[in-house]
Amino acid sequence: MLEKTGIPTSDDLKAIKPDKERLKKGPVALIECFRKIPCDPCFYSCPFDAIDEFKDINDIPNLDYETCTGCGNCIASCPGLAIFVVDYNKNTLSLPYEFLPVPEKGDLVWGLNRAGKKVKKAEVVRVKDPAKNDKTAVVTIKLPKEYLMEVRNIEVGELNG
Amino acid sequence: MINTDILVIGGGPAGMTAAIKASESGAQVIIIERYHELGGQLIKQTHRFFGSKKEQAGIRGISIAQELTEKIENHSNIRVMTEATAEGYYEDEVVTISHENKFKKIKAKKVIIATGASENMLAFENNDLPGVYGAGAVQTLMNLYGILPGEKVIMVGAGNIGLIVSYQLLQAGVDVEAVIEAAPKIGGYLVHASKIRRAGVPIYTSHSIKKAIGENSVQGAEVVELNDNWEMKVGTEKVIEADIICLAVGLNPLSDLLIQAECEVVYTPELGGDVPIRDENLKTTKDHIFVAGDVAGIEEATAAMLEGEIAGLKAVSEIGYSNENIFEELNRLKTELNKLRSGPVGKVIKNGIEKVRRGNYVGKNRYSHLR
Ligand SMILES: Cc1cc2nc3c(=O)[nH]c(=O)nc-3n(C[C@H](O)[C@H](O)[C@H](O)COP(=O)(O)OP(=O)(O)OC[C@H]3O[C@@H](n4cnc5c(N)ncnc54)[C@H](O)[C@@H]3O)c2cc1C
Ligand code: SF4
Ligand code: SF4
Numbered sequence: 001m002l003e004k005t006g007i008p009t010s011d012d013l014k015a016i017k018p019d020k021e022r023l024k025k026g027p028v029a030l031i032e033c034f035r036k037i038p039c040d041p042c043f044y045s046c047p048f049d050a051i052d053e054f055k056d057i058n059d060i061p062n063l064d065y066e067t068c069t070g071c072g073n074c075i076a077s078c079p080g081l082a083i084f085v086v087d088y089n090k091n092t093l094s095l096p097y098e099f100l101p102v103p104e105k106g107d108l109v110w111g112l113n114r115a116g117k118k119v120k121k122a123e124v125v126r127v128k129d130p131a132k133n134d135k136t137a138v139v140t141i142k143l144p145k146e147y148l149m150e151v152r153n154i155e156v157g158e159l160n161g
Numbered sequence: 162m163i164n165t166d167i168l169v170i171g172g173g174p175a176g177m178t179a180a181i182k183a184s185e186s187g188a189q190v191i192i193i194e195r196y197h198e199l200g201g202q203l204i205k206q207t208h209r210f211f212g213s214k215k216e217q218a219g220i221r222g223i224s225i226a227q228e229l230t231e232k233i234e235n236h237s238n239i240r241v242m243t244e245a246t247a248e249g250y251y252e253d254e255v256v257t258i259s260h261e262n263k264f265k266k267i268k269a270k271k272v273i274i275a276t277g278a279s280e281n282m283l284a285f286e287n288n289d290l291p292g293v294y295g296a297g298a299v300q301t302l303m304n305l306y307g308i309l310p311g312e313k314v315i316m317v318g319a320g321n322i323g324l325i326v327s328y329q330l331l332q333a334g335v336d337v338e339a340v341i342e343a344a345p346k347i348g349g350y351l352v353h354a355s356k357i358r359r360a361g362v363p364i365y366t367s368h369s370i371k372k373a374i375g376e377n378s379v380q381g382a383e384v385v386e387l388n389d390n391w392e393m394k395v396g397t398e399k400v401i402e403a404d405i406i407c408l409a410v411g412l413n414p415l416s417d418l419l420i421q422a423e424c425e426v427v428y429t430p431e432l433g434g435d436v437p438i439r440d441e442n443l444k445t446t447k448d449h450i451f452v453a454g455d456v457a458g459i460e461e462a463t464a465a466m467l468e469g470e471i472a473g474l475k476a477v478s479e480i481g482y483s484n485e486n487i488f489e490e491l492n493r494l495k496t497e498l499n500k501l502r503s504g505p506v507g508k509v510i511k512n513g514i515e516k517v518r519r520g521n522y523v524g525k526n527r528y529s530h531l532r
Contacts, residue, residue: 002351002355003346003351003366004345004346004347004366004367005358005364005366006351006354006355006358006364007355032355034351035350035351037350037352037506038213038461038463038504040213041211041219044214045219056503057500057503058504058505079209079210079211079219080352080353080356082352082355082356098332099331100332112359112360114355115359116359116361116362134209134220134221134224153359153360
């Protein structure tokens with residue numbers, strides 16, 4: 001249970017999954033923020049108004065998958081580091097990363113699941129400069145499709161010596 | 162004797178916004194802070210703040226502190242005194258402070274107390290071993306002085322502070338072996354919990370620390386599972402190795418000055434401890450004294466800043482520095498605060514505040530015997 005372990009359950013995750021048709025169309029954001037908290041920066045970060053305006057700041061963010069372009073602007077705005085972008089065409093996952101060293105394009109990293117277990121090696125295909133996002137890097141890695149919904153963190157270092 | 166219109170005690174987010182708001186109407190403001198710089202808790206917060214975007218959420222705590230400090234420096238009618246500690250509050254509304262090794266007296270027309278909170282301690286065997294730290298001390302070492310507290314940490318408490326400080330420890334390269342939480346559920350925001358969980362940190366709810374292990378310093382801790390009645394389950398003890406035990410078991414409003422000033426103070430668990438009875442403008446039972454921020458109830462920076470603005474605005478209006486929009490502005494701030502507190506966490510806080518609203522409280526002031 002999420003409240004006991006910090007790991008979202010498959011029931012929690014059902015709430016955020018865009019359908020297969022949408023996934024085929026290209027990159028889309030997944031907001032893994034499941035419980036009401038007084039927080040709203042994600043809404044202000046989206047240049048396409050894909051995240052509904054919060055009627056109440058405690059609302060759970062509601063993303064319109066059709067409007068979302070997968071631009072990734074929201075990723076580094078979220079203080080919960082709860083927003084990811086998946087692209088089922090390019091088989092990539094973009095995630096926020098606030099550790100040093102920041103990986104570089106071409107590096108091999110471990111993909112970790114929601115419990116922090118190493119599940120798949122992955123290649124870094126893009127890194128958005130942390131300086132541009134108040135020190136939060138946005139790292140994009142390439143993964144087989146079946147891992148796109150599983151990997152949520154990376155471990156840098158070990159695989160590149 | 163130093164005379165001023167407004168004296169703000171405490172240079173955290175609540176005190177800083179109170180000073181800024183009060184000074185905007187032209188009043189003379191003094192803000193005193195016992196540390197050598199302004200910012201309060203914010204200067205240790207390297208993470209992005211959750212909260213309301215309008216009140217700076219999404220940016221890092223340290224950046225919020227810098228922004229507010231710059232604003233204060235740009236107001237020529239705010240005098241900042243750092244390394245200045247308020248020591249006493251006297252009947253004639255004189256506040257005594259120690260500043261630059263001197264004992265000084267300040268008399269203000271209104272005083273805003275924004276002293277924040279102190280950390281709670283936890284009772285367990287060997288809790289006096291070197292290596293047992295409060296989360297605040299760990300943050301100070303790490304984030305202000307760049308000193309690693311140790312190599313392996315056991316965090317006690319899965320509230321927001323325990324979760325966030327765990328994350329900051331990981332960023333500093335320290336291993337967080339486990340987060341131990343006595344309650345059956347994680348108390349902090351689950352996005353913060355998930356963040357450290359996917360970095361590999363296990364969170365053990367319904368667990369407590371039984372004792373610290375080690376001869377001259379911490380070498381580990383014995384932790385134990387708790388049953389539904391929060392009793393230790395015999396036979397579930399296990400030892401986790403670590404050289405640091407970090408306690409993040411709650412904060413307690415620093416209301417000593419208020420008690421000394423004879424403001425009515427009530428123990429209110431929803432707000433973290435002894436908090437002053439106040440009206441919706443944050444005025445205490447003493448006409449002279451306002452409060453704002455964690456000292457009025459443990460909450461968050463967004464709330465602290467809004468409260469600071471309300472207290473600052475109301476305090477100056479009572480001494481004749483009124484601006485014509487004051488009612489609208491006060492109403493706007495109160496509406497924001499209300500919206501912020503409309504969620505499940507905020508409801509508990511609202512309940513607490515209702516109890517200590519001026520006019521509502523019917524119990525006995527537990528400090529009245531001191532008079
Ligand atoms: C680890 C951690 C993470 C947090 N994360 C968030 C977050 O993400 N979002 C959020 O909104 N909030 C967060 N908070 C909470 C937030 O920092 C506090 O709610 C906020 O700082 C309270 O502001 P304040 O001004 O009331 O008190 P403080 O920030 O505590 O400031 C009080 C100041 O008063 C000074 N002082 C005390 N006594 C005296 C005296 N006698 N004389 C002179 N000066 C005195 C103190 O030195 C201090 O600087 C976090 C807190 C912690 C500890
Ligand atoms: S990925 Fe871009 S379009 Fe989609 S929600 Fe985030 S910011 Fe908006
Ligand atoms: S910014 Fe992040 S943590 Fe805050 S509401 Fe949006 S998704 Fe949730």
